Amino acid sequence: MNKPRLEGARQSRTRFADRYNAWLRHHRLSAADSLHRVLSNKLSTLMTFLVIGIALALPVGLNVALDNATQLSAGWDSPSQISLFLRDSVTGEEAAALATELEQRPDISAVQVVTSEDALAEFSALSGFADVLASLEDNPLPNLLLVTPTTGLEGAAVGGLRTKLGERQEVSEAVLDMEWLQRLNSLMELSRRIVMAIGGLLVVGVVLILGNTIRLAIENRREEIVIVKLVGGSNPFVRRPFLYTGLWFGFGGGLVAALLVTLCLWFLRAPVSQLAALYQSDFTLKGLGLMGSLNLLVLGGLLGLAGAWLAVTRHLADIEPR
Amino acid sequence: MINFERVSKRYAEGHDALREVSFEIARDDLVFLTGHSGAGKSTLMRLIMLMDRATRGKVMIDGVDLARVARRNIPGHRRDIGVVFQNHQLLFDRPVFDNVALPLIISGYDYREVGRRVRAALDKVGLLNKERAMPLTLSGGEQQRVGIARAVVGRPRILLADEPTGNLDPELSSEIMQLFEAFNQVGVTVLIASHDLALISRLRHRILTLREGRLVQGAACE
Numbered sequence: 001m002n003k004p005r006l007e008g009a010r011q012s013r014t015r016f017a018d019r020y021n022a023w024l025r026h027h028r029l030s031a032a033d034s035l036h037r038v039l040s041n042k043l044s045t046l047m048t049f050l051v052i053g054i055a056l057a058l059p060v061g062l063n064v065a066l067d068n069a070t071q072l073s074a075g076w077d078s079p080s081q082i083s084l085f086l087r088d089s090v091t092g093e094e095a096a097a098l099a100t101e102l103e104q105r106p107d108i109s110a111v112q113v114v115t116s117e118d119a120l121a122e123f124s125a126l127s128g129f130a131d132v133l134a135s136l137e138d139n140p141l142p143n144l145l146l147v148t149p150t151t152g153l154e155g156a157a158v159g160g161l162r163t164k165l166g167e168r169q170e171v172s173e174a175v176l177d178m179e180w181l182q183r184l185n186s187l188m189e190l191s192r193r194i195v196m197a198i199g200g201l202l203v204v205g206v207v208l209i210l211g212n213t214i215r216l217a218i219e220n221r222r223e224e225i226v227i228v229k230l231v232g233g234s235n236p237f238v239r240r241p242f243l244y245t246g247l248w249f250g251f252g253g254g255l256v257a258a259l260l261v262t263l264c265l266w267f268l269r270a271p272v273s274q275l276a277a278l279y280q281s282d283f284t285l286k287g288l289g290l291m292g293s294l295n296l297l298v299l300g301g302l303l304g305l306a307g308a309w310l311a312v313t314r315h316l317a318d319i320e321p322r
Numbered sequence: 323m324i325n326f327e328r329v330s331k332r333y334a335e336g337h338d339a340l341r342e343v344s345f346e347i348a349r350d351d352l353v354f355l356t357g358h359s360g361a362g363k364s365t366l367m368r369l370i371m372l373m374d375r376a377t378r379g380k381v382m383i384d385g386v387d388l389a390r391v392a393r394r395n396i397p398g399h400r401r402d403i404g405v406v407f408q409n410h411q412l413l414f415d416r417p418v419f420d421n422v423a424l425p426l427i428i429s430g431y432d433y434r435e436v437g438r439r440v441r442a443a444l445d446k447v448g449l450l451n452k453e454r455a456m457p458l459t460l461s462g463g464e465q466q467r468v469g470i471a472r473a474v475v476g477r478p479r480i481l482l483a484d485e486p487t488g489n490l491d492p493e494l495s496s497e498i499m500q501l502f503e504a505f506n507q508v509g510v511t512v513l514i515a516s517h518d519l520a521l522i523s524r525l526r527h528r529i530l531t532l533r534e535g536r537l538v539q540g541a542a543c544e
């Protein structure tokens with residue numbers, strides 16, 4: 001046992017590798033030891049996981065809901081149509097000529113002609129007033145052009161197009177039914193910001209909760225920390241297991257959050273698709289997905305680390321052997 | 323190796339625990355430190371391992387002025403010193419093996435080396451069969467020996483022992499003293515605080531005597 005400490009130059013050459021290995025070894029040891037501690041304290045660990053999980057699931061769940069709403073409204077807003085109601089004096093042939101003319105414009109991708117006869121036929125078929133309509137002498141419906149602007153055209157440009165088309169003498173009215181969409185969009189933007197604010201607050205809350213959990217862990221192991229410092233444990237050495245503890249709590253919380261969000265979506269899936277079926281839509285709820293869940297896990301871990309770091313920097317340096 | 327120059331230590335309450343203490347301990351010395359309770363023995367050792375700093379005077383360890391050791395270098399300094407604490411300072415929620423292994427884990431030895439060295443150290447203090455026992459199930463003397471095993475397991479250059487035989491019977495006490503002597507023979511500087519005058523005067527090593535914080539005997543090297 002009593003070999004001399006210094007074994008010459010050979011030792012110093014491998015020193016860096018040795019230190020790296022030692023560092024790695026202690027990381028593994030700290031990770032395993034703190035995981036063991038976290039898991040062996042079942043009830044309080046479960047509580048912490050749940051608190052963090054719920055706090056994370058709330059903004060994440062709201063965000064998923066918003067994503068779904070965006071996806072739904074995206075189906076409506078992109079090819080916004082301009083309906084051109086033509087004057088009564090414009091005949092079917094003139095309407096068709098106007099359509100081909102308009103189709104040449106670079107800001108218009110397609111023009112569909114709905115002649116007054118077509119419109120009447122469709123209307124009578126759909127409404128069931130066929131008899132009443134047949135008894136009318138004149139067709140009360142105007143010729144209609146459905147103008148689809150080029151995709152990717154901005155809202156303002158579409159508005160400009162509408163005004164320009166409305167000024168043509170054949171056109172009695174040009175209608176762009178987009179205002180409600182804009183309202184919806186700004187409402188969604190507002191909701192997204194509110195969710196972000198709530199999320200920010202809850203994230204701060206999670207960090208503080210974890211910081212407090214780690215502070216208690218540090219307090220519980222005060223004597224052990226003193227002893228480790230007495231026999232030469234450095235601050236990083238003492239810190240490591242607590243940082244891992246924070247990491248594990250964060251991961252657990254992230255996992256719980258992912259499960260909660262998935263569970264909620266699963267719970268809503270059936271009624272949503274029923275509702276969608278009623279509106280003849282094949283819309284389905286989009287969940288977090290694997291990447292989203294993993295991101296949530298990573299986010300939880302990072303928050304855990306942040307909380308632990310906060311606690312460790314504030315409380316560990318104070319614990320010195322006396 | 324250990325060099326005190328007119329070292330004084332006054333605690334915050336105004337109590338002078340050490341007054342103008344000067345002495346020198348050479349590299350391969352084994353020195354006893356004695357004195358009544360409250361004379362300042364533990365305080366002197368606390369200064370060496372930087373649990374406290376001297377109020378006045380200079381403490382040099384291996385040529386390094388401890389006043390110049392920055393806070394972040396204290397752990398490294400402590401790793402060079404093996405200490406047997408008066409109040410054991412064991413981890414009571416860990417088995418004996420883990421307690422003794424602690425300095426090696428801190429220094430980053432690989433597990434096989436740790437196992438080998440821990441068993442060798444436990445063997446030396448006669449506790450090889452208690453490897454898995456929890457400290458609380460051990461007698462006071464056994465706990466003390468766990469502390470001794472932990473102090474020597476890292477093969478430090480300096481060994482400080484504060485009442486290492488306080489709870490041991492005479493036979494075990496002299497065995498432990500022989501262990502310290504064996505360490506000293508391979509070049510470890512050893513400083514042992516002890517009340518047991520009968521034992522230490524039999525061993526014929528230099529004795530430093532403190533009285534109310536003053537060094538009253540043994541200041542000069544022999």
Ligand SMILES: Nc1ncnc2c1ncn2[C@@H]1O[C@H](COP(=O)(O)OP(=O)(O)OP(=O)(O)O)[C@@H](O)[C@H]1O
Nearest residue numbers: 333334335337339358359360361362363364365366
């Ligand atoms: N942290 C402290 N704060 C204030 N006073 C202290 C502190 N530690 C020790 N003292 C005082 O310093 C004096 C020397 O204490 P020290 O522990 O060095 O004595 P000792 O020689 O080790 O005694 P013993 O043989 O009983 O262990 C005592 O009077 C004690 O009350």
Ligand SMILES: [Mg+2]
Nearest residue numbers: 363364408484
């Ligand atoms: Mg003492």
